[in-house]
Amino acid sequence: MPTPSKWSEARRNLLTEIKSDYVNIALPKGRLLPATTCLLKETELEFKDYTQGTRVYRLKSTKLPHLSAKIFQEKDIPIQVAVGNYDLGICSLDWIEELLAKYPTSALLKVADLEYGKGNLYLAASRYGNISSLQDLSTGQYSWRIVTEYPNLAEIAALNLRLRRFKIFPVWGAAEAYPPENADLAVLWAKDESEIKAQSLIPLKTLLSSNAFLIANRESWQTKDVSQIIAYFSQGLEMKTKPWLKIKPELTKSSNNFRPDFSQEKVWLALPDGHQQPPTSELLNKAELELQGYAEDSLERRPRFKLDWINAKVIRPQDMPLQVANGNFDLAITGKDWLLDHLCRFPSSPVTELANLGFGEVKVVAVVSQNLPAANIEQLKQIQDDRLSPLRVASEYINTADKYLRDNHVSHYKLIPTWGASEAFLPEDADLLIENTQTGKTLAKHNLKIMDTLFQSTACLIGNKTSLESPSKKERIASLIEIFRRAAKGNYDENS
């Protein structure tokens, strides 16, 4: 049995390490990484292993022994700095403003404009739709559908535009692919207007110009001496030549050129991008459903099926259950994990699983640090009871995590939504993680252990119950389900 004293001791050791004049900085993955690496290198504030595709999350400064860094998804950085887990952070202004839009009193300071990563947040409509200017939005009783990765900024924009009625669909990505059929407007980031136009969109309004910023936690700024680190950045900003400004981020661009098709009888199918793309492609081959534009290296957001009664669109698997629920798609290929997460949030949703596709098998598990003396949720609860602070739970599956904690009668907890790379959060920034894993190897490598398995997940075909009843489509949908079932059958046979 874990004893409270053991826990407090572990906790105290951790805290002493974090406190003192240790400075923690949160550094971005992804788009801003190459230029950030270059800036740090030029100013001689280098971190070992801060490179594209690195598998390490915790970095040590090569110069300053009291400075360490952790790599996060850019979106997580403002919140991590605001709650005080990190003293400093680097991320794009759009994510900072997205947090401040909802939580204006966040303890966040914008310390310096780092000038790179320039771009804008746009409100845009499809050039194939019937919106070409802001004036078109002020008419009628219509409820405008806005799709975005920035729901807070989108809501403020909608309020300021005095849209009489609007709905916001937060998405994990691929916002550009939704208008005009699945959304009227998108709020999205792009380098410039030409990039927006290249996606067959019309920029209606620039909501925000954004660069990379150095940010600080207010409390840290008031109590700690971080001047040494700031001086490195200042030195960089005062340099005559700034090579990091010239670095072009490598973007995996997908193309979105098409003529939309509004016909009601077609069957709308959502296909996944990312990890699930190759096995989905393989399954489609096996099912002899020929299509063009769904290759990994040249991804089109609207690949074309040879069967011309199928309309396909490529979006993030996380977003599919909600998109199927509101009728934007009849069918979608996603993970069971995302379907269950959606059903935890919307128990009466019309989305249902139609076929198990067999691939993409993962377990959704509850994970804690190896150093934590808890082997199961009951023991974790006992430890929790001795603490005054709430259990910090990080997860991409925020609704699944919420249900798991409710079902296990965990009384006092805080949910920290993450956008991937959640294993980096333990143990400093969260106590418990609800995460998917294939083999458990990555978790073990990060000194984490699986405490509980919530469920098994595989890729599946999901559908909207109402579409299944639709007189104009139900036969086609039924035949497509049958094709997928037959093709997938091979998958389990191989597996078993």
Add this chain to the structure above:
Amino acid sequence: MTNQKCKGARDLLPKDTEVFRYIEDVFRKSCLSWGYQEVRTPTLEYLHLFTAAGTLTPNMLSKVYSFLDWDGWSGERVVLRPDGTIPVARLYIENLPQQAIARLFYVTNVFAFEETGNENRERWQCGAELIGSNKPTSDVELILLAIETLRNLGANDVQIQLSHAGVLKALLDELKLNPDEEVRLLDQILDGNWQVLTKAKPTNSEIGRLISLFLDLRGKTSGFLENLKALPQIPVNVKSALNNFAEIANLLDALGCNYQIDVTSTRGFEYYTGLCFQFSTKGEKIGSGGRYDNLITLIGGKDTPACGFALYVDPLVTLTQPQIKRNTEQGILIRCDRATPDSIRTSFQLAEALRQAGYVTELDFSGRQWDRRWIVVVPEKQSPFTIIDQTRNQKKEASSIADAIKMVGGST
């Protein structure tokens, strides 16, 4: 003890609740006697009810409690009611559209985020709405109803401040701004920042002078408005709004109702179209209201003029001394020290009889309560009951329930 109450939330303790109920009762009584009927609307409403242009300002909307319902996959958000009037207007459109005149009132809570958490995020209002009349007498009726309620609550020094959204909007129109600028200016004014209007006004024109005369001075009678009306080159829309304002002020003068005309007194009046009024006492705002002739069309009803007001219960609770005779200490406590099935039954029967005779009666089987005037001790066996009068320090015996009632009743 750790504090588990939500930031910005408030508990009403028995003493506060007593005052709260008293305010509510006084308000209900006034409204009912003026022919108003009580309604209740749900705590949850769709967000879009409040986003229609001309209902709430973006600043107010940025403070609503909105979220997706359990079936909110379509993205339709719901809110905790941020305003009392708009839901009643919706209720009218959906249920009472055939009623030419609807006089409705309600006691309700409204929710708005407040950053510090020192102010209440849930506030209570006593509101009344008069739907279907565009007559100045209706504006006056509401002011008088509010004043009568406040007077019955014991507030005799209520100040009334009058403003007029119609005049303001007409003046804004005369500035001939582009629609974007006008919306921005109006938003700021609505949030209480009147300086922007002073800055925006043209310096050397009739309209600039009129704005100054209107904004910078405080009028005490309708004469102030008559003076403004008499100025040269008053634009026609401003004039008709001023006429309406003066007509109401004249009626109030005739009724001996004192007020101050202060255009800058009102804020957050986006849906108001005509007279706006505000009540305060001892420097504290305790209510406000106004005319909102366009609201019902904006949220999908047919063209219907209306006006209303709300009194703010939270400041009133601290300002009101309820005229209630406190009879809790006068109450009766039935004690049953040796609880047997028989004695428990007798205790409950005795309590019922006493309650029916009109006495507040508590029961105590724990032997720990003594703090009431009368203590009736029920013995283990049937009667006699011991009756203790704690005020007079007397002890008597009663042989039956009827006897006990007589003894308690006889001495109060």
